[in-house]
Amino acid sequence: MKLLLIEDDAEIIDVVCTIFQISCPNSRVLSASNGRRGIETVESANPDIILLDLGLPDMNGFDVLKQIRTFSDTPIIILTVRGDESDVVRGLTLGANDYIIKPFRQMELLARVRRLLTKKQINGEDLSITCGKMHFGSSIRELWINGTLVNLTVSEGRIIYMLMKNHDKTVSYEDLSELLWGDYYPEARSNLKTHILRLRNKIEDTASDPKLLINSPNHGYILKTID
Structure with missing residues (x-):
């Protein structure tokens, strides 16, 4: 404990x-x-x-x-x-x-x-969700991709979980900001970008050329379903 x-x-x-x-x-x-x-x-x-x-x-x-x-x-x-x-x-x-x-x-x-x-x-907490080859384990901090465990922070886990629930759809900056901080404020986009960059480093083959976690310019982010 x-x-x-x-x-x-x-x-x-x-x-x-x-x-x-x-x-x-x-x-x-x-x-x-x-x-x-x-x-x-x-x-x-x-x-x-x-x-x-x-x-x-x-x-x-x-x-x-x-x-x-x-x-x-x-x-x-x-x-x-x-x-x-x-x-x-x-x-x-x-x-x-x-x-x-x-x-x-x-x-x-x-x-x-x-x-x-x-x-x-x-x-407990029901994290039963799958998006392509991605799914959560027993914790919001445990993401599995192609059978490989990726350890996340709580914030990273909550972001990717929301994106997985809405896969192939844009999740707005406002919705992600409210998820993490309870409100949308002027610096939210910049802070979200930092979390997204860290997530890309963990889930993308090449973080600088993302295929999974995509920008929706001036709107938010999309998680693409790739089998």
Whole structure:
């Protein structure tokens, strides 16, 4: 089990690490001391569960939650001193799976983490989709092409998954931007281009001469079906 703690209080980080080292020896606890680093770590490390503080030094915790939910369904427990009913309701409405008020009880935290992990394993995620010789494995980060595994970031996986669902059709810049970031903004095309270039390096025989992932000028991108 890989847990990500987005928290700037070193004492809380030490306590959580100790709890899971003792109770779940096979677990791994990652930490990020600010919101932006936390969002980046969710994408790069693909944790199994996230503990999120609301009082972060660079961003409002609710904004961190909203951004994570644009690209990840990883279970999130808000862990905060803010116990107002309005904060609890807002957190759950924005996509948190649970809400724990500090100071927390250690066994209760463990129980809630285990409950969410069990629920995640039962529900799973249906990635059953094939496009030509491409299909996903058991994770949005695992793309198989001609029997060869290609490891993707979460964002790359979400882009290619949407393109596969709409193969041979243009998927607009706006739709891809909303998929990744929840909105379309001025720099979206440039940022999408960066993701597309990385994807081409992974799935094309020659990235500079793409045959699969094609531009639709001034509109978006198309994934061609090639058997």
